[in-house]
Amino acid sequence: MARPDEQYFADGRLGVAGNGAGTATERAALAARAFSVKKRFLAMYKRANAGHIGSSLSCAELLVLLQYAWMRPQDTFILSKGHAVAALYALLVEANVLEARALETFYGEGTLLPALPPVNGLKEIPFATGSLGHGLSLCAGMALGAALHGRARAFFCLTSDGELDAGSTWEAALFVAHRKLTNLVWLIDRNRIQGMGRTEDVLALEPLAAKLASFGFHVVEADGHDFDSLLAARDACLHAQARGTAPVAIIANTVKGHGIRFMQDTVASHYLPMDDAQYQQALDELASAHAATERDAR
Amino acid sequence: MRDEFVRALIGLHQRRRDLVFMTGDVGYLAIEALQATFGDRFVNAGVAEQNMVSLAAGLAREGHLPWLYSIAPFVVLRPYEQIRTDVCLHKLPVKLVGNGGGYGYGIMGATHHALEDIGAMRALPNMRIYVPLTAPDVEQAVASMAVDPLANYLRLNSVAPIPGEIAPFAAWRRLKAGRGTVVVGAGPVLGNFYELGDPALLDELEIWCVGTFPLEELPAELSASIRAKRRVVTIEEHYGAGGLGEALGHALLRQGLCPSSFTSLHAAGYPSGRYGSQRWHQEESGLAGAGLRARLQKVVRD
Numbered sequence: 001m002a003r004p005d006e007q008y009f010a011d012g013r014l015g016v017a018g019n020g021a022g023t024a025t026e027r028a029a030l031a032a033r034a035f036s037v038k039k040r041f042l043a044m045y046k047r048a049n050a051g052h053i054g055s056s057l058s059c060a061e062l063l064v065l066l067q068y069a070w071m072r073p074q075d076t077f078i079l080s081k082g083h084a085v086a087a088l089y090a091l092l093v094e095a096n097v098l099e100a101r102a103l104e105t106f107y108g109e110g111t112l113l114p115a116l117p118p119v120n121g122l123k124e125i126p127f128a129t130g131s132l133g134h135g136l137s138l139c140a141g142m143a144l145g146a147a148l149h150g151r152a153r154a155f156f157c158l159t160s161d162g163e164l165d166a167g168s169t170w171e172a173a174l175f176v177a178h179r180k181l182t183n184l185v186w187l188i189d190r191n192r193i194q195g196m197g198r199t200e201d202v203l204a205l206e207p208l209a210a211k212l213a214s215f216g217f218h219v220v221e222a223d224g225h226d227f228d229s230l231l232a233a234r235d236a237c238l239h240a241q242a243r244g245t246a247p248v249a250i251i252a253n254t255v256k257g258h259g260i261r262f263m264q265d266t267v268a269s270h271y272l273p274m275d276d277a278q279y280q281q282a283l284d285e286l287a288s289a290h291a292a293t294e295r296d297a298r
Numbered sequence: 299m300r301d302e303f304v305r306a307l308i309g310l311h312q313r314r315r316d317l318v319f320m321t322g323d324v325g326y327l328a329i330e331a332l333q334a335t336f337g338d339r340f341v342n343a344g345v346a347e348q349n350m351v352s353l354a355a356g357l358a359r360e361g362h363l364p365w366l367y368s369i370a371p372f373v374v375l376r377p378y379e380q381i382r383t384d385v386c387l388h389k390l391p392v393k394l395v396g397n398g399g400g401y402g403y404g405i406m407g408a409t410h411h412a413l414e415d416i417g418a419m420r421a422l423p424n425m426r427i428y429v430p431l432t433a434p435d436v437e438q439a440v441a442s443m444a445v446d447p448l449a450n451y452l453r454l455n456s457v458a459p460i461p462g463e464i465a466p467f468a469a470w471r472r473l474k475a476g477r478g479t480v481v482v483g484a485g486p487v488l489g490n491f492y493e494l495g496d497p498a499l500l501d502e503l504e505i506w507c508v509g510t511f512p513l514e515e516l517p518a519e520l521s522a523s524i525r526a527k528r529r530v531v532t533i534e535e536h537y538g539a540g541g542l543g544e545a546l547g548h549a550l551l552r553q554g555l556c557p558s559s560f561t562s563l564h565a566a567g568y569p570s571g572r573y574g575s576q577r578w579h580q581e582e583s584g585l586a587g588a589g590l591r592a593r594l595q596k597v598v599r600d
Contacts, residue, residue, distance in 0.1 A: 119387050126359055131383055137349045138384060141356020148318070148339065148362065168380070171349035178344075 022231035026069070028297040030227045033094060034064045035290040038259075039283065040090035040103060046279045048107035050115065054257035054269025056087035058191045058224070059158060062252055063091045065230045066156055066187075074153045076126060076142055080135020081160035081189060082116040083270075088125070089113050097124055133166025135159055136186060140176050143184040158187045162194030165203045176247050177216030185237055186217070186249040189224065191256040193267055209251055217249040224252030225259075260285050299454040300328050300397050302436035307365060308335050309437070310444055318357050322347045322368035324397075329367065351377040354392045355384035363391060363444065369403065370396030370412035374419060374451060385449045386422045392449050394419075399429070399453035399485065400535030400565065401579035411579075412453075413565045416484070417540020419451045420511050427511040428452045429485045430467060432460065438467035439509070455535070456576065458489030469514040476504035479598055480523050480557075483533040484508045484542045490533075490586040491594075499591065502598050503531075513545050521555060528558040531597055535585060538564040561597050563590070 022030075038060050045053050059081070066077055079088050086106065092098040098113075105111040112120055116130035127138050139157035146153045163169055176184055190208070192199050199205050212219045218240040222233035230252070237248040256270065257263025260282045274282060308331060311317050319332050320341045333340045343350035347368060354364035366373055373396045374381070385392045396412060403410035419427050426448045428439040436454070443450045465471045473488065481491065481503050488507055491500060504523055516524075524530055530550070532543040543562030550557065566583040573579075580586035584593050 127355070127384065128387060131379065133348075134352050134380065134384055137352030137380075138356045138359075140349075141353035141358075142360050143356070144341075144353065145357040145360025145362050148357075149360065168346075168348040168352070171344075171346035172352070174346065175343065175349055175353065 022069070022227065024297055027227040027231070028294065030061075030064055030068055031290065031293050031297075033068055034061050035286060037064060037087060037090045037094050038286055040093060040100075041086040042274075042279065042282055042286075044086050044090065044103050044106045046274055047104065049273045050086075050107050051271040051273055052083045052086065052115070053272075053274065054191075054193075054263050054266065055081065055084040055160070057258045057260065057263065057269070058254045058256045059084050059189045059252075060087050060258075061225050061227065061230060062158060062187055062189065062254075063087055065227065065234065067091055067095055069231060070234050071154070071156065074151075075156065076139075076153065077124070077156045077158070078127060078129060078135045078139045078142075079117060079125075079158055080129050080132070080139075080163060081158060082128070082130025084189075085115070085117045085130070088117070092122075092124055097122075132160065132163035133168040135163075136169055136172035136176065139184055139186075140172050140179075140181055143176075143181045144179065147181070147183060153183065155184045156187065157184065158189060160194070161188055161190045161192060161199050161205060161208075162202075164188070164205055164208070165194070173212070173215050173217070180216075180245070181247050182241050182244050184247055185241075186247070188249065188251050189254050190251050191254040191265075193256045193265070193270065195267075195270065197267060212249050212251070216246055218246040219249050219251060221251045221253065224254035259289055299430060299433065299436045299457055300325075302433050302457075303395065303440065303452070303454060304329055304332055306437040306440040307332060310440060311335055311339075314363075314444070316361065316363045318354075318362045318364045320350050320354060320364055320366045322350055322366070322372055324368050324372075347372050347377040348380050351380035351392070351394075352384045355380070355388060355390050358385075358390035358392050359388070363393065365393045365395060367395045367397070369410055370399050370415050370453065371410065374412065374415045378418060381425075381449070382422055386424045389424045389447070390449060391447055393443050394449070394451045395454065396451065397454045399455045400487065401576040402455050404576040404579070405573055407573050408568055413535070413537045413567065414540065415451070415453060416511060416534070416536050416542070420540055420545065422449075425449045425451065429509060429511070430454070431458050431486055431488060431507050431509070432464055433457045435467040435509070442467070453485065455486045458486035460489050460492060467509055469508070469510045470517050470520065471507045471509065472519065473505040473507050474503070476500075476502055478502040478527060479504070479529040479531055479594075480520070480527050481505045481531045481533065482508060482520075482542065482546055485535060487533055487535040487580065487585055490580065490590055493586075494591045494594075496591055499594055499598065503594070508542060511545065513549050516549060516553065521553060524550065524555050524557055529597060530557040530559070531561045531563060531594070533563040533585060534565070535580065536565055537567065538562055559597060559600060561593070563593060
């Protein structure tokens with residue numbers, strides 16, 4: 001696996017994003033948000049007896065980073081890996097966009113919050129995603145649309161790594177790079193697991209950073225669960241965007257089912273719900289990991 | 299119809315500034331004027347129609363009116379799921395324009411023909427299809443599409459050589475009166491009736507032209523004709539499945555109209571496995587020439 005914080009410039013040079021971005025207080029606040037979001041969606045999955053838990057745990061810190069340390073009110077986010085929408089619903093409650101009690105309807109009959117993002121008119125969910133390979137194109141269309149209007153808005157798209165199998169994703173990547181859509185940030189949740197196995201066994205993606213760089217992206221790698229690393233990646237992207245020469249992509253190295261031993265790095269965590277004991281174990285492990293983070297911060 | 303389309307869109311662009319024209323890298327010696335007029339609102343998306351359709355959905359979400367142009371099968375079939383999910387489910391006004399509907403690309407062969415495009419688009423929610431017949435129809439259809447809040451598919455073909463005055467583009471038009479049999483057709487294949495060299499046969503036919511799908515309610519005049527004449531023929535440069543014949547049959551049943559005979563003339567595909575011009579394929583399917591005449595004579599006689 002590539003080292004966290006490495007970045008590949010569009011011209012092929014390799015650099016390091018740097019460390020220590022953000023203050024300790026900022027990092028602690030983000031970690032607390034992530035802990036809260038995870039507790040919310042674990043409760044949703046338990047109540048619904050549903051899967052895709054590992055997918056949400058894989059990207060929780062990325063969503064928190066975007067919501068609380070990057071995006072402005074005029075910016076737009078597209079969750080292309082729509083199967084992790086429980087994390088997004090939980091985040092929107094955390095951010096007071098949705099009411100907490102709405103989460104109780106997750107998976108329910110007649111709900112407005114189904115297992116994948118709905119066509120619902122919410123500004124925060126502009127498209128019903130989850131059919132993999134659509135999100136980057138949709139995001140690019142919005143980014144192009146804002147540029148044609150002359151509006152200074154930023155667009156963020158989170159894809160899984162599994163959906164990099166889709167030809168449409170690479171069509172979009174060609175387009176974003178060709179048009180130099182520097183108002184778009186492509187985040188890749190690189191947990192290395194897809195539907196039926198490990199990405200490198202199913203349809204190998206490596207060398208991924210070199211692929212993206214060769215397309216013309218400014219590529220930043222980060223530890224997708226570490227806010228130190230993610231804030232550094234953000235700063236590297238902002239710096240690259242300010243130069244305006246290449247669109248940016250973040251390869252967030254993540255772990256599917258991160259932080260919960262029986263789920264971590266397993267295909268099963270894409271599918272299986274939790275029984276009562278597993279739910280309790282998940283909560284306990286997240287709580288003790290979070291307590292340790294807080295101790296370290298102090 | 300391609301040149302008429304380009305002129306119509308340039309005219310529209312001069313009246314409103316929210317259009318974006320996208321091509322899937324086709325239109326050589328045809329759309330250059332669009333490129334010159336549209337400036338940064340002209341986007342060649344490359345041979346990447348899936349991306350092009352989703353881009354258009356994003357553009358429409360941002361308040362633009364995107365027009366997507368390619369050869370018909372590449373703009374309606376290749377990116378079908380993107381049309382369904384990103385455009386139609388979200389009720390976004392994306393305008394798909396397919397050149398060469400039916401056998402329009404002739405000798406280019408089956409890959410470039412579109413014999414199932416109307417059926418495919420008819421199956422989608424929030425989608426209206428426009429099928430022009432004449433050269434002036436194209437501009438009128440483009441004007442209608444520009445104010446249609448739904449997603450649209452414009453099926454371009456060669457202009458039909460139809461004699462006499464023709465009413466402006468509409469969902470339903472009667473092209474001519476006739477004594478015995480009601481013909482309902484979509485698109486320029488209707489022009490083939492006027493080339494049969496059999497005036498007596500043509501006199502028998504009352505011919506109606508459908509301009510849009512889903513079918514709008516039948517005009518009272520048409521319903522009355524069907525009730526009185528009792529013989530109905532549909533014609534389309536499209537497979538039978540999902541096409542005009544099925545749509546009209548359903549509409550008649552819904553109204554309790556039961557003709558004594560109902561004949562669907564439609565594309566047969568490639569029965570001989572051989573290739574030719576658009577006209578050659580129409581003749582092989584019995585949609586033109588002697589084959590069409592023979593089938594009509596049988597209907598009229600029976």
